[in-house]
Amino acid sequence: MRAPGKFVIVSQYYAPDPSTTATYMTAIANGLGTVSDVLVIAGTPNSASVAQAESGRPVVVEIITRTPERDALARRAIAMVLLTLKMFFATFKHVTKDDVVLCVTSPFTLPYAVVLAAKLRRASAALVIYDLYPEALIMAGFVQPTSLVARLIRFANGILFGALDAIITIGRDVEALLLTYKSVGDRRKIKFIPNWALLPIGYREPAIGNSFRSGFGDKIVVGLSGNLGFTHCPSTVYEAARLLKAETNIHFFLSGWGTGWKQLTELYAMAPLSNVTLIDPVSESELEQFLSAADVWIIPYRRNVVGVSVPSRAYNLLAVGRPIIVTSEANSEAALMLKEDDIGWVVRPEDALDLSQAIRSAASHRAETLAKGRRAVLAARRYTHDRAIASYRQLMSDLMYNRS
DSSP states (O other): OOOSSEEEEEESOOTTOOSHHHHHHHHHHHHHTTTSEEEEEEOSTTHHHHHHHSTTOOEEEEOOOOOOOTTOHHHHHHHHHHHHHHHHHHHHHHOOTTOEEEEEOSSTTHHHHHHHHHHHTTOEEEEEESBOTTHHHHHTTSSOTTSHHHHHHHHHHHHHHHHOSEEEESSTTHHHHHTTSGGGOSGGGEEEOOOOOSSOOOOOOOOTTOGGGTTOTTSEEEEEOSBOOTTBOHHHHHHHHHHTTTOTTEEEEEEOBSHHHHHHHHHHHHSOOTTEEEEOOOOGGGHHHHHHHOSEEEEEBOSOOTTTBOOTHHHHHHHTTOOEEEESOTTSHHHHHHHHHTOEEEEOTTOHHHHHHHHHHHHHOHHHHHHHHHHHHHHHTTSOHHHHHHHHHHHHHHHHHSOO
């Protein structure tokens, strides 16, 4: 039976953008295309032309936008507002009452506009929460918990969550925060659909022959990589490296981008450490070899990460068979992942001493560290593309066919 309407995906980031959000949203759109017509409203340059060139892809409506440099906060805020307005009008134009709209929290203003447009068209609406606001802004130090901005966002959230037909979380720790909003009502509205590994799942030996390990010999290599944003505290890693500089069997290689990477490069310039190597971000074709080069990886969060941000990068680390050290509270999604399968260490956030002790333990007990990595591969099999896409298909189809 032909679906009565279509699925509409609204996201700033979409292929050919290389970001993680774009990768996941593109995969979701393609996966939903097997059960219904799909229209994507995207803010990524060339997204429409790329989709048109590849047969079988969803139709893409490209919203022209400009993104200023990351440090130009005022201009980025203006650009975010303009994009949100354009997305509102595009959604209102292309959505009908028989459609189901799926939006993502990037930028954080987007859901309010998209869900409003969907409801004006009497369409169903679902939201994927990648980052929860105002909590993410509070954790980053941009706003205070009781500030006017925080109160306004929470007020807007109350209206938004009440209007949604489904709220998709990619971390289990988000549910408790969502349930503080009376408008959420029944917790059955909240659906947990985790992201997945983007690399083939299988254990990779930490071989000395790996080109990224060149010069490190048989030392235990501790890695840091990915987007180091406002929710991360990479300086904790650098301080841990300083505390371990006398441990000749441990070496750090650090890579990444974002505000945290700038902070790391400044720290290294002011006080270089012989046990630290800085590496430029690698290409996608090199990612598997790069992640396989370290014996253990660190995800360094700031305090109060619970329910705010989920480490999608962790799935690739599990896929190649590497244990993880996460700095966060014990009830964060990252911590829950590591503890339930004994595939890493959870240490206090922003505590370099605690982090250094976990690294020293990983180095001192190499056999157990390797065992954690092998268990990580087994855990990664719970986080696959096929499982996630099947859940999205089921949810979106339910919203389309079971309208009240």
